[in-house]
Amino acid sequence: MNATSAVSPDILKIDAASETERITANIRDLVFKKLRRKGAVVGVSGGIDSAVVAFLCARALGPERVLVLFTPEADSSADSLRLGKMVAESIAAPSLLENITPILQAAGCYERRDAAIRQVVPDYGPGHKCKLVLPDLLSGDRYPIYFMVVQSPDGKSEQTRLTAEAYLGVLAATNLKQRTRKLVEYYYADLKHYVVAGTPNRLEYDQGFFVRYGDGAADLKPIAHLYKSQVYQLAAYLGVPQEVQNRVPTTDTYSLEQSQEEFYFSLPLKKMDLCLYGKNKGIAASELAPLVGLPEQQVERVYNLIDAKRNATRYLHMPPALVEPIPEI
């Protein structure tokens, strides 16, 4: 693209040192004064967001007051645990491993998911792997319609469009994973009189990329105001292990490796980050387009999709609705 943008390429640059000071002061105030707890449980996935939250909590509260929790299950990548342990070692915080596969098996998570997949891929069974993907928005003006990619035991991959019923069945079953993780996190929070720290970044929080009462549940969300590229800046400043910084963000929810953009954002995260920022700051699509490296029409389309996603996921942020307010509480 030859056009140049009037928008600075540094629009998402932050002062990592002062931002770290601001967040850690906030964590201390929330945990010790407002929530009156003694520390924080952080579920560490081996990804950049949970690593940064663990580092921030360790700085704010002291590493001995942070419990790093690993909750792998049958479909988790082995890398997730290895990188998670690297994070816990880097901050010298105590850590615990709770394999949640038996809980998920008892809850029928895998069986229910496989039954839903068999609605569209009848021979899906043991030895098969799967993931949900969205079409790439860059390849054309397309609807965000989910497809199931299934890899058979002989390594062949096929992509099948889901029916609404199958999609909801897969989602309902796999959401058990995030909710079980949170169940375990709150067990340890209760046990130690700690809070649970949530790990969403701004893109995830804004666009509803979380499971209600699953990974969306937390007592504080210290990086929910930061764009993904700002989380990377904090990671570099805090000294998060380089391998964690370099890892491609995944959902770590399906047996086939699934990037976040395949599953939810449908654009590379860097571009999505810039588009969200541009939309929030009222920057015209024509101004932002050269910086993002997309045609103006495409940026406009992303702006519209951001609104559509906000509308569709607004209820995820809502507290339980009451028929009338209870002023005493």
Add this chain to the structure above:
Amino acid sequence: MPSIEREIRSFIVENFLLAREENLGDNDSFLEKGIFDSTGILELVSFVENRYNIELEPDELVPDNLDSIASLAQFLQRKLAAQSAIPEMSVPAPSVQSGL
């Protein structure tokens, strides 16, 4: 014989607008009006495939074809006409019970 437009409108009102007091024009964008989430689009596609006994190809799942009552009706008329030389504006008998 009900028009395709009327059937699509009826499906959307019964399944998505529900109690919402909204006027949906034939040319209003479903996306801009926030009618569907990702599940809703799949429901719409399933309805169309079952009701008109057709299969939509991945490259047909684009806003040009699906993003308003009018554009969807026109797309279906073209598709049905091309597929089985059925006269435009006529609708085959339902092959599968609609509604998800």
